[in-house]
Amino acid sequence: MKLLRHTSPDPQQLALQLDFFSSDFSSQPKIDHPAPKHSPGSSLPPSAPPSTDVAKPVPTGKRRVHVGEHTLDYTLVRSKRRSIGFMIDDDGLRITAPKWVTLTEIENAICEKQRWIFTKLNERRERSARRLQPQMEWRDGGTLPYLGSDITLRILATQSAGILYNATSKELSACLPLDAAEQQLKDRVQGWLQLEAKRVFAERLPIYAEKLGVSYQSFALSSAMTQWGSCTADGKIRLNWRLIHFALPLIDYVIAHELSHLREMNHSPQFWATVQSVFPEFAAAKKALRDHAPETLPIF
Template identity: 50%
Template sequence: MKTIKVGDQQLDLFAHDVSTSTPPAVRPTAPPAPPVVPPVVAPAPPIVRPAPPPLPSPPRTADGPPLRQLQLGSHLVEFALRRSTRRSIGFMIDDNGLRVTAPKRVTLAEIDNAIRAKQGWIVSKLLERGERKVQRQQRPPVAWVDGAVLPYLGGEITLRLHQAPRHRASFQRDTNELHVWVTPTGSEQQLKEKVKGWFQHEARQLFEARLDLYADKLGVRYDSLSLSSAGTRWGSCTIERKIRLNWRLIHFALPLIDYVVAHELSHLLEMNHSPRFWATVESIYPDYDGAKQALRKRSQELPVLFA
């Protein structure tokens, strides 16, 4: 940098300009930003899982044996115990819970141990039955009025109501109409009983004909037929050759009825559900597996007719 010497002083060139120049404009500073406050997030509500359906229990009857209880994991299972002449312990699960059949010589401790050995299967089936029961209870019931639609043999029939001095019912097949005559003071319950009686009459006639047909195919003879009203147990067969069929099968198509008939008649040869049993069923009803699945599905779709 050039300098000029004046006397004893030395001046820097441009020193005056630098010292007297206008200071740069001061830019206004923005006010400090407020601190960032994270948004308040409400905690997510806890996930409320629906409680599992209650396990079905056998009904308590005044003349029946007392129910037994057994803790299976987190479930307290009630079951009915029946002694018999059979050689092994048997289990039956339906809408009325667990029923155990055991030889007279088997101790209670042995029965409990046998149940524990199958507790996974037992609890699973009981929960499944409980869920089905809840689903059925949630279905809207049929309104018992003129024009109501009722399930019959896989199709639908129409209820036609008339007033008369006494109750009676008649089915008109060409129009698929069930005509029911009721008294002017008759109750809805009386109407339902009349319709139920007609369904049961139809069921007995049809079941007897199908039993005779399939018994001839299988070469067996059954002793008697009786109707049951179990929730979803469609049939049973005893060692005395007695057949019980659920009259509600009359709501289903004939092939599904035939499957249950073939199933129960096959028990006259095989009192179990072994491969030999299913081979016996297949010999007179080849598509038994498809019918079994269809029956399970269709039973969940039926409207509530009779509580």
């Protein structure tokens, strides 16, 4: 998710949005590395031959390099850019480099950035593994996340309607007719979660507004598929109801983030200093939220 800044002729429509996997929550982490400088008349060092691994063929369109005890495959894209760019996506490591930079220099840069590369590759693998985990089962005894913990779903076969949460046993009991369809259960649970989200957000927003010394005009729930929250210049806050699945610190981080835009309508160093002033653990919360792929949440 990029942190997007949207502008229009009407300054009241200026909004900053906190997206899933932006530069703060990115599904495609990337960094730049300064390219070696060569004058037009200088000679370039010879290109290193591609590393090979006899145990496993190099995938088509990729190069291979040995970094310490690790074998790393990567995609190389030549461009007119001035620096060497590293990006991690679903296909692994992709490097974009100027046409005049040699393979030796590129692989030296890989060695210099190996800690970042392997950290991001591991994060990507862990996220992919979580996506492959089975989705929750909509049945009696099924579990779903609520405020950072799993709660157990109980189905009471009755003609009466209603839903009740027992905080002691961490059980959410839904009353449904015997012939109720699965979607009826999903609708009942989603409605309860949205009411809880509205209640929790209404409690937390004034706390951080007071800490920041700002006033917001209104807040509403969002069902956006790509954004955790947004803030307009005239103080309208929108928060994704799915945040109710997460622990309170992650909810507080998003709230502090959005309200901080009422002091800094940008993502400058001053903005992040503002967030940190009321939420010192923002970096850890930002990473934790980024690591929760939407695919791991219940599907309604």
